[in-house]
Amino acid sequence: MTPRVPPEENPELLALALGRTSECPPLERLAAAALGDLTEAERAALLAHAERCPACGAEVALAAGFAEPGGVDDAEVERVVERLRAAGPGAGRVLAFPAPRAAGARSAAPVWARWAAAALVVLGVGFLWQASRTALPPEITGPGTIDVVRGGEIExxxxxxxxxxxxxxxxxxxxxxxxxxxxxxxxxxxxxxxxxxxxxxxxxxxxxxxxxxxxxxxxxxxxxxxxxxxxxxxxxxxxxxxxxxxxx
Amino acid sequence: MPPIDSDRQADEQLVRAAQQDAAAAPQLLDELFRRHQRRVGAWALRWCDGRTEDAADLAQEVFLRVQEKLAGFRFESAFTTWLYLVTRTVALNRADAARRRPAVSLEEHELDPEDSAAPADEVASRAQQVALLRAAVVAVLEPLEARVLHLHYTDGLTLPAIDRLLGLDNKSGAKAYLVAAKRKLRRHFEGRGPGARAAAEEEA
The missing domain is CATH 2.60.40.10 (Immunoglobulins)
Known part of the structure; x- marks a missing residue:
């Protein structure tokens, strides 16, 4: 028999209880409120909800940190930026603007990305290569990019x-x-x-x-x-x- | 942050120009990405608890995804808001992937494999437990305590990373808020009598 765990010590229960609910506004609205991308009235209403909602309060706090970076050493940030400039997009290298993928077409990495990945291997920048092999995420969601599947009662x-x-x-x-x-x-x-x-x-x-x-x-x-x-x-x-x- | 050029185009103008002029797009996007490298890099550093290589890795992946997705940007928000959402999604997905690796344990309690096939009455019981706990969180915790719990248990962030992301500069950082929150919740359930605690503790 599973021993009873107090609710405040049960990580699974805490994760559920502290998560977003159907009452919560969309993430993009919360981020926009935190980043000053809304009218004052809209912002106030969203922040009022976030003040009493653990998940939305945390989202607003995370997004606010994107607007006003702090808590990290400038020299550390510069090291990260140097890595980006040396090996990634925005590195001073000419970038191609990718055409939207046709529906049903197989995905293909942009030409520059393939070139960059090959170059990284040659240069021995293993950590970036490893990340591209193991951690490319699934579809990004965000304003202008959310594709909703309709046809059921839940989108x-x-x-x-x-x-x-x-x-x-x-x-x-x-x-x-x-x-x-x-x-x-x-x-x-x-x-x-x-x-x-x-x-x-x-x-x-x-x-x-x-x-x-x-x-x-x-x-x-x-x-x-x-x-x-x-x-x-x-x-x-x-x-x-x-x-x-x-x-x- | 680098000095801002007052003559520069807004981010959204750069994106629109890049979408309309394929020949100029590479330089326009290069400028756009350069503007935001420090912002993304700093946020990634905090998310990764100051580990420079991990942060560079994360930031690199963010710009890869932005590159892939930017053609679909529909100007329904500021570019910075959209960029943040991409950054957050990449960070959460990487954290998900890290948790799936067998070397990383699932915290103190393993999930019950039978949960995925729980019958309806057990689902209802679980929903009641969750509702009770959520009500207690809202009733007795300070907003910052609840946010720390959310970031740790729902998003799976480490306590040092939460310190940096929330800018906590008290002596024990997020750990102090976590300990205080659990103590308040324990007292709340004890104060409501053994029946309330049993209902909240009941295993589905």
């Missing part, structure tokens, strides 16, 4: 379609009245691989589940919203994802 944000590497998390738009979301990950035949519940609109794949996903394979996922009594309020469409290798 899915990411991952959708082709993703670079095994995704770390699944996300969707909030449903009014939802107390909990149930997530299911499916194999290509539609059989469940695993899943779980969260109060947030983001579900992080635990190591056991993520470990079952392979590159160059197709999967699907769906999410349903439950009220406090466990009754299903809404569900998403089944969303297909294709996991591409993070390096060739």
């Amino acid at each position: 899915v944000e990411a991952p959708v379609g082709e993703v670079n590497g095994v995704p770390g998390a699944l996300s969707w738009r909030p449903v009014a009245g939802a107390a909990l979301y149930r997530v299911e990950l499916l194999d290509v035949a539609g059989d469940p691989l695993g899943g779980g519940e969260t109060v947030a609109t983001r579900f992080e794949l635990d190591p056991a589940l993520a470990g079952r996903l392979r590159e160059r394979a197709r999967y699907a996922w769906r999410v349903s919203a439950l009220d406090a009594s466990g009754r299903e309020l809404a569900r998403s469409a089944v969303v297909e994802i294709s996991i591409l290798p993070v390096s060739k």
